[in-house]
Amino acid sequence: ATPASATPASATPASATPASSTTASPVSVKGVLEKSIRSGVADMNKYQNVLIHVAGLLHLVLDQIPETPAREVVQLLQESGMRDNDQWLELLDNTNMSPVIVKQISHLLNTEKTIEVSDERVRSCVALLPHLSSCKVEINILDDPGDLPHLPDLLAALTHHHCTQLLLWHHYYNADTTTTSDNLLELLQDRRHLEDFMGCLTGGGVRLLEECNKLRDFHLAVVSDYHAGCLLPQLHHTVTSTLPQLKRL
Numbered sequence: 001a002t003p004a005s006a007t008p009a010s011a012t013p014a015s016a017t018p019a020s021s022t023t024a025s026p027v028s029v030k031g032v033l034e035k036s037i038r039s040g041v042a043d044m045n046k047y048q049n050v051l052i053h054v055a056g057l058l059h060l061v062l063d064q065i066p067e068t069p070a071r072e073v074v075q076l077l078q079e080s081g082m083r084d085n086d087q088w089l090e091l092l093d094n095t096n097m098s099p100v101i102v103k104q105i106s107h108l109l110n111t112e113k114t115i116e117v118s119d120e121r122v123r124s125c126v127a128l129l130p131h132l133s134s135c136k137v138e139i140n141i142l143d144d145p146g147d148l149p150h151l152p153d154l155l156a157a158l159t160h161h162h163c164t165q166l167l168l169w170h171h172y173y174n175a176d177t178t179t180t181s182d183n184l185l186e187l188l189q190d191r192r193h194l195e196d197f198m199g200c201l202t203g204g205g206v207r208l209l210e211e212c213n214k215l216r217d218f219h220l221a222v223v224s225d226y227h228a229g230c231l232l233p234q235l236h237h238t239v240t241s242t243l244p245q246l247k248r249l
Helices: 029-035 044-061 066-077 085-094 098-105 119-131 151-156 167-173 184-189 203-211 223-240
Strands: 114-117 136-141 162-168 195-201 219-221
Touching: 044 066, 044 085, 066 098, 085 119, 098 136, 098 203, 114 119, 114 219, 119 136, 119 151, 136 151, 136 167, 151 167, 151 184, 162 167, 162 184, 167 195, 184 203, 203 223, 219 223
Parallel strands: 114 136, 136 162, 162 195, 195 219
Antiparallel strands: none
């Protein structure tokens, strides 16, 4: 009699069974594109807009974008010819500043070029600037800064960057006695590199500019005769004693 524990010679242990040849291989974005076209070879230059939409869809359908598809989409966008800093910032906007997308594009931005921050780029720059090496930043805000809740975060994120321009157009053209640019200027901790400023300041705000020995253009809104009288003593001292590069006031 055959012992119960014996295994017939023809039997194969389950652990030795070869893996199924039908196991699905990982799906790639490029693979999907190539399957969808007749030539089978996708020219990424023609599919840049599609890839941008794919990146946006990843954000919409996934709570957290996995690193692998994020890395592939960014690489394909680079292959498609995406080079401009503003294009990468727009991608961040389209993906709701996904941390994994921020990580993938942070080393692709050209930090030798000035990073230009407009109203619609405030949030993306808040996410990105801490990951970049030191670079020049120009901030040009048209709308009421009070409507841009992330603007203070942006100014605080400039600690190791060189902010050369801070233009607050709404404060300049819609100045009143209750709203000034003092608090925003104060949030800019390193003001030494500032070359161009526009806004509405009190005497205390003007005093903050004494650190700006590179300031060339100073666009200051004056609300009233009383405001002018309060500004003049501090303005005279600051302009004549601490702003040697000033060309326009």
